[in-house]
Amino acid sequence: MTAQQDIHSSGIPVLCLSCEGRHRGPCGALDPDHLVGLAKTASRHKVEPGVKLVGEAETVDSYSNVLSGVVKLTKTLSDGRQQIVGLQFAPDFLGRPFKMDSPINAEAATVVSLCSFPKAAVVRMMKDAPEFERRLFKQALVELDAAREWMVTVGRKTASEKVASFLLMIARSIDRTVDPAAKSACFDLPLTRGDIADFLALRFETVSRQLTRLRADGIIRIENNRHVTVDSMSGLERRCGG
Amino acid sequence: MTAQQDIHSSGIPVLCLSCEGRHRGPCGALDPDHLVGLAKTASRHKVEPGVKLVGEAETVDSYSNVLSGVVKLTKTLSDGRQQIVGLQFAPDFLGRPFKMDSPINAEAATVVSLCSFPKAAVVRMMKDAPEFERRLFKQALVELDAAREWMVTVGRKTASEKVASFLLMIARSIDRTVDPAAKSACFDLPLTRGDIADFLALRFETVSRQLTRLRADGIIRIENNRHVTVDSMSGLERRCGG
DNA sequence: CGGAGACTTGACTTATATCAAAGCGTGTGG
């Protein structure tokens, strides 16, 4: 009996016992029998920032759950202009069902830990457990809503509204347990100024200037470039441009 | 026996016989029995340009197939700034599964004909016919890919690249039967200059200037403001910015 | 024919990009 196949008295594989994905992620739809089957094929990884997980137009043969950290999804024009088209946080599912190759790049923005499955195992699970497929469907719809929300931000907001919207989004995504009505927040930015610029369709200098302005206005504090304290969530919200 | 319940010898409801959605749309996944059940609750409409189909944050109690025409999906900031976040063509399915209220507005851009179903009938069909749910899932993923593709266009392309990309997208969407490698194309713009601007995150004057430039460069001709002939597809492609 | 809405074009403004230089912070090797 290997460690991966080791079964707890409840019937849940030990690998899954401590996994957040088992509750809110797609695996939450699976009963112990299915979990055992999937866990047998699963493997955990930890990757450093900047590591490419999936290449645009590349054939993909595995899917993953994001267990911690942040993954950035990007698209690049031939002359190098880049746009981040989405971010994934735990316990998001990473991969494009029903397609041989990914339409986007995926890259670790921070240290990321993943639980990966062979493509075939996920395809089989989608057939065997309709509720599993349904969870993936629901995640795709949430990502679609998010993508459209960001289209408005990218297309119609000013630089200062964009940066405020970004900080608010991060504050709410990083720690989903935090009261959404909290007066203040505190987190490490998962992205560099350059990444934030690629997400908001700005230049890194513009992002920097807007952060400086928010700091001067007493809305936020920044330590060591990355650690942000939002002193006035309401002030931030007011700058998001309705 | 009503017209709607009338059954052709093949077992397919007459309402569905001539319907494009039955082949490439979600209904294509249904066998005659399921089609009969769904057709009983279906109703066809034709709406004029500008008619609001679904309001942002509004409760939705019906879903529709787009049978012809173009539907624009929009989001609006409180001060009126607007962004078109998607377009739907026949035989797309219109509506957000698994959610009480729509996160976006849907409005007819042209004359649109729809085949509408009560929400409950669609929910039931998703349970009864897994292949139907799977088609909706696949459409959601195609829309997600498209939304991300447009994020790049909106965020990182110049005004002239945006307008060229838009024309190319329309040329390919309006008539999906046309050879994608065709040297020229001809179609009616489904959107006004203002709508195109809302889609590309520009002003209508800028859209107009870029169209004028494409005309001056001999890439396109425009008659009566709406009817576009693309004389050089390759010229258009070259202006899309990789 | 006439009026309304959509479109074009021109002159000018502005937000953001671009270019350039200097400041931090972190990790490495002497």
Next chain:
DNA sequence: CCACACGCTTTGATATAAGTCAAGTCTCCG
């Protein structure tokens, strides 16, 4: 432990693509 190098960030000066404002013109339709 210091220094120095590299990548990230800040800040300033200037350029430019696109926005804004303002006439007009075109088309469709009653």
